[in-house]
Amino acid sequence: MKKLSDYTGSNRDVWDASAAAFEGKEEWQEMVEALKSGGFSDFDQTMTQTLQGLGIKGRRAVQIGCNNGRELLSLPSLGAVPALGIDISEKFLDQARRLAQIAGSDCRFLRADIYELPGDVPADFDLGLITIGVLNWMPDIGRFFDVVAGLLGPDGILVIYETHPVMEMFDPEAEDPFTPSRSYFDKTPESWSETITYDGSPGEPGPTSYWFTHGLGEIVTACVQAGLIVEQLREHSHSNREVEYDIYEGREAQIPMCFTLVARKPG
Numbered sequence: 001m002k003k004l005s006d007y008t009g010s011n012r013d014v015w016d017a018s019a020a021a022f023e024g025k026e027e028w029q030e031m032v033e034a035l036k037s038g039g040f041s042d043f044d045q046t047m048t049q050t051l052q053g054l055g056i057k058g059r060r061a062v063q064i065g066c067n068n069g070r071e072l073l074s075l076p077s078l079g080a081v082p083a084l085g086i087d088i089s090e091k092f093l094d095q096a097r098r099l100a101q102i103a104g105s106d107c108r109f110l111r112a113d114i115y116e117l118p119g120d121v122p123a124d125f126d127l128g129l130i131t132i133g134v135l136n137w138m139p140d141i142g143r144f145f146d147v148v149a150g151l152l153g154p155d156g157i158l159v160i161y162e163t164h165p166v167m168e169m170f171d172p173e174a175e176d177p178f179t180p181s182r183s184y185f186d187k188t189p190e191s192w193s194e195t196i197t198y199d200g201s202p203g204e205p206g207p208t209s210y211w212f213t214h215g216l217g218e219i220v221t222a223c224v225q226a227g228l229i230v231e232q233l234r235e236h237s238h239s240n241r242e243v244e245y246d247i248y249e250g251r252e253a254q255i256p257m258c259f260t261l262v263a264r265k266p267g
């Protein structure tokens with residue numbers, strides 16, 4: 001049986017190995033140009049409306065699993081202040097620091113495994129963000145939410161915009177992609193040994209990554225047990241994940257494809 005840090009260390013290696021390819025993409029140059037001209041936002045309509053509905057103006061934000069910082073750097077367009085991005089991949093944080101400089105942001109980026117955060121990380125943020133494709137990298141969802149709740153100050157809001165756990169039952173590349181291929185309750189970590197791309201293109205051979213499934217009930221329970229008050233849980237019919245999953249959108253018998261969850265730390 002592996003230790004938690006065996007999983008997270010191997011996941012760090014695969015994210016580091018994947019970073020360079022993202023800079024070669026057209027989207028990177030578009031993002032650089034948009035950051036230079038100001039008003040940049042990478043949020044889709046669902047995330048924009050969720051954040052606007054909460055009144056986040058002036059809130060200082062921390063993002064857990066911030067990757068290249070593009071979402072943190074979208075917050076000024078909604079009046080919030082990107083303050084700290086935490087990620088395990090130094091290579092993606094290099095990109096985040098360069099993007100922040102282009103945007104004229106003084107957001108700080110910290111390389112850390114969320115399970116081994118240094119003791120001097122502030123615990124007073126008034127907005128926490130977790131977005132698309134973070135929860136499944138976490139071997140222990142209860143400990144994860146304990147750490148996340150510890151980053152928020154009194155009345156701090158946590159906003160999660162994630163892929164729906166039901167999607168883990170389907171494999172878009174299977175012969176029959178519409179028949180569930182995995183039990184919703186299967187907790188065996190999935191593993192791959194190739195670099196990560198978001199655009200459907202094949203990765204290069206690389207370190208092994210480990211992917212963990214957590215049911216919606218486990219996610220909400222972990223949030224509540226960490227002392228947060230859940231204020232909203234909305235399931236959505238659109239996809240917010242890799243392009244291969246677009247085949248599950250717009251169907252008559254629609255499955256939930258993503259969710260937004262808002263929770264608050266008691267004041």
Ligand SMILES: C[S@@+](CC[C@H](N)C(=O)[O-])C[C@H]1O[C@@H](n2cnc3c(N)ncnc32)[C@H](O)[C@@H]1O
Nearest residue numbers: 008015065067087088089113114131132133137
């Ligand atoms: C799918 S990406 C998030 C992408 C982000 N939503 C975006 O659109 O830019 C997941 C991120 O979680 C980070 N991550 C994975 N395991 C982590 C851990 N144990 N501690 C901190 N960050 C971690 C990865 O390095 C990666 O950048």
